Amino acid sequence: MKNLKVVFFGTPDFAKASLEAIHNSKHTVVGVVTVADKPTGRGQKMTSSPVKNYAVENNLTLFQPEKLRNEDFLNAMKNLDADVFVVVAFRMMPKVLFQLPKLGTFNLHGSLLPDYRGAAPINYALINGDEKTGVTTFFINEKIDEGNILLQSELDIEANENAGSLHDRLMVLGANLVVKTLDGLAENSIVERPQKEAEHPKNAFKIFKEDLKIQWQNPCRVIHNFIRGMSPYPCAFTTLTVGNDKKSLKIYSGSFEIFNHNKTAGSIDINKNEFKIYTEDGFYLPSELQLEGKKRMDVKSFLNGFQSFENILIDG
Known part of the structure; x- marks a missing residue:
């Protein structure tokens, strides 16, 4: 199997699990992109993202751009000559960035798309009383969570679990699916498919x-x-x-x-x-x-x- 060169984009613990899984796989992480450090708490202490902490601990090449369209940052991404970009719990990416790698850019989403497009898929699966959910990898396009599906993995929701426990189980399931997706892309064995259009889609809008x-x-x-x-x-x-x-x-x-x-x-x-x-x-x-x-x-x-x-x- 071909060893893919990967640039990883992500921020929280949910993303860190996928980064760790890739780093421990046959594929090579040639760059990690995350948010800039931010002041948090009463003391406004500068805090790094979990993804940054993992990258630093494992001597991975790190980028923390303020703007994703910055010319120097885009040139740095081009120079990495990655096969694929992997995005987990990051932010919207401009086309000029996600079209750079040879094989494309794919995202991990915490639902069985097309259900629960949006910022809070884990919360809404529970709020709506669903008995099943899962994770999806899909190629990014210019619409939010609407690109062609690569792979999906299902999970039964336990009777009284909350968003915290479901998050943790999907985090592990998702990390495994990311590596499986990379393996499939390396072997050219995945047939991407368009998302079905649901008449009454289940949405996962940002929670205020x-x-x-x-x-x-x-x-x-x-x-x-x-x-x-x-x-x-x-x-x-x-x-x-x-x-x-x-x-x-x-x-x-x-x-x-x-x-x-x-x-x-x-x-x-x-x-x-x-x-x-x-x-x-x-x-x-x-x-x-x-x-x-x-x-x-x-x-x-x-x-x-x-x-x-x-x-x-x-x-x-």
Whole structure:
């Protein structure tokens, strides 16, 4: 099998796993491209991406361009004479860049395309209550996540897993698929195929803060899937009012029971032993949560923090 020369583009841990898999394969990483270091946290300490950290630890040639159309950067990419560019969790690439390598540029996406094109495929597969998802490699073109499919790999979604655990499993599955795709391109054994156009596509738009609020008037299962689809990050929240004090309450996990009741959605039963939040068709029982200004904790520790349970409300 031919040994391909690869330039890798990526930023977070999800991408680092693929870079590591390529580096440990028969193929050669001739360059790594990631974002510039950024100040983070209260101290605004300069922080490197996981992809950069791996590249530095393994003495890989690293690039951190501010602009992907920069002439010096483009010339540097040309001089690497790569066979293929691999992109995982990076940013949109201009055509002048992705058309450079001989075999093209392919991307790894965390869904079974054409479902869940966009920034948050893992979250939305859970929010929508899907039982199956997967990863796709596809050639990049000028439209977002719409290029010809190379390979796909499926994964069953476990009953109560959250976005964090699904992310980690897809990260491993995706890293393996990236190497399998490189092997197939090296052997010229992959037949690329256009994506089917779905009449009602499942979308995975970028998630903003205003999208994270729990709507307690929804059915239990919809709320449960929403919470696990947003956990542990960016995390669904509601508003807890104690007297005149309003605070954000993040909910990471919980369970639910469906039954008929005459309570208003968003009303609560709360005491030292239980915390029930009523929904359209039952109630939700948070098991792990975080009140604004406090640490993440289990529900028992949360309830022990109250001296009185009078005048406590949830914003429904």
